[in-house]
Amino acid sequence: MIDVVGLSRSYGDFAAVRNLTFAVQPGEVVGLVGPNGAGKTTTLRCLVGIIRPTSGRIRIAGHDLLAEPLEARAALAFVPDEPHLFPHLTVGEHLSFTGRIYGIADAAARGEALLTELELADRRDSLPDELSRGMKQKLAIACGLLHDPRALLLDEPLTGLDPGAIRRMKRTIRDRAEKGAAVILSSHLLGLVEELCSRILVIQNGEAVAMGTLDDIIASRPGLAGRGLEDVFLALTERA
Amino acid sequence: MTRHFAFFISRSLRNKVSRQLRRMRSPRYAIAALVGVLYFVFIFGGWRSDDDMGGTWINIGQMAGPLMLALLASWWWLWGGHRRGLILTPAETHLLLPAPLTRSQVIRFKIMQAQPALLFSAFFATLVTRGTGLPWPLRLLSIWVLLATLHQHQIAASLVHASADEHGRRGIRRHLVPVMLFGAAFMTLIVSLVRAVADVRAAGSLSATRERLAGLLSETGPRIVLAPFRVLLEPALATSATAWLLPFASACVVLVLHYLWVIRTDAAFEESAAEEGEKRAALVAAMRSGGISRLGFAQRDRTKKVARPWLPLHPTGRNAYAIFWKNVLYTQRSFRSARGLIGIMVLLAFVISLGGRDTGGGAPAVIGFFCVGVVVLMTAFGPLAVRNDLRMDLRHIEQLRTYPVRSRDLVAAEVAAATAALTVPQLGVAGIGIVLFASAGSYGAGQAVVLFAGAVIVLPVVNALSVIIQNLLALLYPSWVRLGEQDAAGMEAIGQNMIVMVGTVLLLAVLAIPPLVAGAIVGAPLSMVVGAGAVPAGVLAAIIAGAAEIVLLVLWLGRLYDRTDPVAAGLLR
Numbered sequence: 001m002i003d004v005v006g007l008s009r010s011y012g013d014f015a016a017v018r019n020l021t022f023a024v025q026p027g028e029v030v031g032l033v034g035p036n037g038a039g040k041t042t043t044l045r046c047l048v049g050i051i052r053p054t055s056g057r058i059r060i061a062g063h064d065l066l067a068e069p070l071e072a073r074a075a076l077a078f079v080p081d082e083p084h085l086f087p088h089l090t091v092g093e094h095l096s097f098t099g100r101i102y103g104i105a106d107a108a109a110r111g112e113a114l115l116t117e118l119e120l121a122d123r124r125d126s127l128p129d130e131l132s133r134g135m136k137q138k139l140a141i142a143c144g145l146l147h148d149p150r151a152l153l154l155d156e157p158l159t160g161l162d163p164g165a166i167r168r169m170k171r172t173i174r175d176r177a178e179k180g181a182a183v184i185l186s187s188h189l190l191g192l193v194e195e196l197c198s199r200i201l202v203i204q205n206g207e208a209v210a211m212g213t214l215d216d217i218i219a220s221r222p223g224l225a226g227r228g229l230e231d232v233f234l235a236l237t238e239r240a
Numbered sequence: 241m242t243r244h245f246a247f248f249i250s251r252s253l254r255n256k257v258s259r260q261l262r263r264m265r266s267p268r269y270a271i272a273a274l275v276g277v278l279y280f281v282f283i284f285g286g287w288r289s290d291d292d293m294g295g296t297w298i299n300i301g302q303m304a305g306p307l308m309l310a311l312l313a314s315w316w317w318l319w320g321g322h323r324r325g326l327i328l329t330p331a332e333t334h335l336l337l338p339a340p341l342t343r344s345q346v347i348r349f350k351i352m353q354a355q356p357a358l359l360f361s362a363f364f365a366t367l368v369t370r371g372t373g374l375p376w377p378l379r380l381l382s383i384w385v386l387l388a389t390l391h392q393h394q395i396a397a398s399l400v401h402a403s404a405d406e407h408g409r410r411g412i413r414r415h416l417v418p419v420m421l422f423g424a425a426f427m428t429l430i431v432s433l434v435r436a437v438a439d440v441r442a443a444g445s446l447s448a449t450r451e452r453l454a455g456l457l458s459e460t461g462p463r464i465v466l467a468p469f470r471v472l473l474e475p476a477l478a479t480s481a482t483a484w485l486l487p488f489a490s491a492c493v494v495l496v497l498h499y500l501w502v503i504r505t506d507a508a509f510e511e512s513a514a515e516e517g518e519k520r521a522a523l524v525a526a527m528r529s530g531g532i533s534r535l536g537f538a539q540r541d542r543t544k545k546v547a548r549p550w551l552p553l554h555p556t557g558r559n560a561y562a563i564f565w566k567n568v569l570y571t572q573r574s575f576r577s578a579r580g581l582i583g584i585m586v587l588l589a590f591v592i593s594l595g596g597r598d599t600g601g602g603a604p605a606v607i608g609f610f611c612v613g614v615v616v617l618m619t620a621f622g623p624l625a626v627r628n629d630l631r632m633d634l635r636h637i638e639q640l641r642t643y644p645v646r647s648r649d650l651v652a653a654e655v656a657a658a659t660a661a662l663t664v665p666q667l668g669v670a671g672i673g674i675v676l677f678a679s680a681g682s683y684g685a686g687q688a689v690v691l692f693a694g695a696v697i698v699l700p701v702v703n704a705l706s707v708i709i710q711n712l713l714a715l716l717y718p719s720w721v722r723l724g725e726q727d728a729a730g731m732e733a734i735g736q737n738m739i740v741m742v743g744t745v746l747l748l749a750v751l752a753i754p755p756l757v758a759g760a761i762v763g764a765p766l767s768m769v770v771g772a773g774a775v776p777a778g779v780l781a782a783i784i785a786g787a788a789e790i791v792l793l794v795l796w797l798g799r800l801y802d803r804t805d806p807v808a809a810g811l812l813r
Binding site: 011048050051052070071080084086088089090093096099100102103104105107108127 | 636
């Protein structure tokens with residue numbers, strides 16, 4: 001579903017992402033972890049077409065992101081860490097707008113269901129500056145999920161959410177994966193990653209330092225036996 | 241504590257200046273700063289004789305100065321201007337209010353903090369008012385005392401209002417005295433001004449008008465009202481050092497009294513100051529990112545329900561239409577001050593009518609001329625002010641880039657939205673002007689229809705080209721055009737604006753060539769056969785050429801948008 005081969009991205013002499021190769025299958029949730037400045041956000045931005053890779057190939061739902069950008073983008077959704085909302089559109093209008101962008105005939109019904117699921121139904125007529133940080137995040141998530149994306153990329157999706165919303169969001173991510181979406185979840189909340197993700201991609205200085213299930217990663221490094229993700233993460237990134 | 245405040249203020253100033261200087265390493269900022277300095281030198285350099293301007297400034301200062309200051313003070317006391325007297329930025333709210341500082345210490349900090357800006361303004365005003373005969377250091381000192389007193393007076397108004405809010409009914413009684421005093425003063429001035437308007441029309445010449453106005457303002461009522469403001473202005477308007485000394489001492493006494501007043505007033509200003517600071521921060525961000533239209537949106541009344549969109553949005557159809565719909569909705573919700581705009585138009589029409597008695601055609605023709613002027617101004621400056629296009633949306637590039645919308649369609653929708661936002665009101669004003677000219681007998685109904693039809697065809701093309709230029713500059717040189725929350729300031733901001741304006745004019749001139757050539761090729765030979773009848777054909781050819789240009793430019797902009805690297809362009813970090 002998400003195929004990445006030799007992805008690199010440089011800014012002048014600085015290589016933000018170096019030769020990343022990985023794939024995320026339908027139904028799989030992959031955790032993208034790494035310390036600050038490791039290249040996670042750059043990787044995600046390349047994967048959704050916000051920035052062009054310096055080299056490498058990205059395929060989303062079978063469509064090459066550079067050769068068939070519209071088809072690839074129609075199949076994906078990206079929820080950035082900072083919700084990008086249009087200040088003059090109400091909650092309901094954000095969903096109508098997104099529905100038209102993706103050509104969803106039953107956008108109104110789907111939007112209602114999402115607003116109810118994310119507890120935003122009574123804020124339908126509110127503008128973004130009348131919403132709390134968490135509500136903004138929920139709205140950004142609702143817009144991302146409206147077109148039922150086959151590839152879902154989430155950058156710190158739980159920031160600002162209350163405990164109830166975090167629980168619902170985790171369920172939503174699992175549900176989407178069970179329905180066949182390929183999910184990439186970037187987060188510093190290692191507990192969340194450990195709980196939700198079937199595989200983990202650890203990057204450091206733009207390079208993949210480990211990829212696989214937690215057991216795989218530990219198995220390839222006998223010194224980490226019996227440790228949790230946090231210890232594994234620190235051992236991998238501090239060493240690198 | 242004063243020492244700590246001084247350290248904080250001087251260090252903040254130093255950091256700000258050093259950050260601006262560091263930016264000069266980048267050629268684009270260095271060039272912009274150079275252009276800004278040249279502009280400054282050109283405007284305030286020695287291109288005008290000192291003596292001429294000095295006399296003019298003294299005349300203006302003596303007659304209009306006290307009046308302006310009185311109206312300003314009335315605004316502070318009567319119409320909410322006091323809210324800007326004491327503003328705590330969000331950072332100050334978080335750092336100063338929880339700190340073990342008394343209210344008077346916080347006020348002292350705000351007074352100290354304002355001094356560099358007041359000194360800069362005084363320096364600026366000193367440069368402008370050259371040639372009054374008073375040595376410049378004394379003039380600088382006088383203007384600084386004037387500005388500092390006004391600043392503290394505004395703080396005092398703010399504190400009195402805060403105290404009134406704090407003490408409920410008792411506070412309203414406290415508040416009533418200054419408000420009634422300023423209300424009475426304001427009414428006195430307004431009555432004099434209304435009387436003056438009638439006399440000014442009869443005066444005939446500018447000097448007679450001035451004398452009449454001066455006479456009215458020196459009558460007992462206005463004289464008493466304006467006296468305190470004359471005391472403040474007198475030192476700055478003195479023509480020699482000896483004439484300056486005593487008035488300056490009086491002004492200093494007023495300043496000291498104001499200082500004691502504000503320092504000793506114990507009013508709970510914190511909440512309103514913090515709230516105003518937040519509002520101001522939002523407005524500054526709005527102005528930086530979206531220009532006038534976004535400012536209007538940020539200032540909207542949050543208690544009112546948002547208006548329903550003018551345009552419908554169906555779930556299916558061309559997806560780029562959603563971008564157009566969104567941006568038109570933005571304009572709709574930003575257009576807050578319709579009443580204010582109408583007020584300005586009526587006022588301007590009135591002002592024009594004062595001197596427009598010989599234009600022929602009476603009031604309709606005068607207002608018609610005014611409408612034409614508005615259309616011309618909107619054509620020239622509208623594309624800079626109306627920014628509901630890529631200039632606004634590039635801040636959302638992280639979202640836009642993920643949409644399955646063809647780049648050229650997206651650009652077309654962005655340009656179309658800004659063009660529509662500009663053209664629709666323009667056509668409204670043009671239509672009013674054309675009808676008024678027709679009613680004044682300048683031409684018949686048939687010609688009026690032809691003129692309006694011409695406007696309907698020509699204005700969208702001209703506007704679209706201008707909007708495209710702005711979007712082109714935004715994509716090619718994002719650092720030159722105000723996008724997002726960039727904090728260009730000072731000389732470099734002046735320089736950037738100058739460069740963008742000059743670039744816009746040059747590009748528009750270049751883009752005007754193909755339509756003009758097309759119009760000439762079609763119109764010139766035809767004119768030999770049908771005379772003036774060839775004009776519509778020539779205009780039509782020019783419009784078609786212009787429309788073709790628009791299509792080609794939109795295609796090019798689409799490719800540019802695709803190639804724009806948001807990180808390299810500074811749109812994303």
